[in-house]
Amino acid sequence: MEITDPRAIRALAHPLRLDLLELLAASGPATAAQCGRALGIPQANCSFHLRQLARYGYVEEAGPGADRRERQWRLPDERPAMRFTAAEETLRRQLERTVVERALAAILEHAEHREQEPPEWRAGTGIVSAVTAVTAEEAGEIERKWQELLAPYLSRSAEASAPEQSGLRHIRYFMAATPLTGVVVEAEPSAGTAEEEEEEEGGAEEGPREAATGRAAGTKGRSRR
Structure with missing residues (x-):
């Protein structure tokens, strides 16, 4: 499903809505009350934002919860994809900034408490930069291969609902490819060019030395007269 409506795209530019989508991806169907307890957010807030997400197709109803009094929400089987037009560049930047800020906050939080993780998880998680x-x-x-590498693992949420039994944990992955700006590397001169430069420099040095020798000789000659 492709989303091109600016209102639908703008609906994602809210940190709590991204938190809810991430939670449902990790836990499976959940009620607003369950989401509120997991995120530390009032149930009413979660209920409002879940309804807004459902309005644009990001989540859907999954039947009543265990107590039959509150509906559950889940992610649709077909995940939406967004397409921006040139006129929506500001909206694209706004959404990307929200996504990046959330990811950076999670990375910094992990870096702050990484030593509390078991050794096997410290070895398999962290930061890679190049x-x-x-x-x-x-x-x-590279981007396509990265997505292909993760694809087989993206359907494991249901298995990881009981990590103490499965040994699985939900791991947040974030990829960013950003070109360096303002970096210019000059090409190394060829061997022929280098030799020519040395010859030019040598010739330039010989001229002044000869002139100086000539002046010294002339001065000495005049002193004999």
């Missing part, structure tokens, strides 16, 4: 030279096509290929 700078490499690629073409535009290669940059797109």
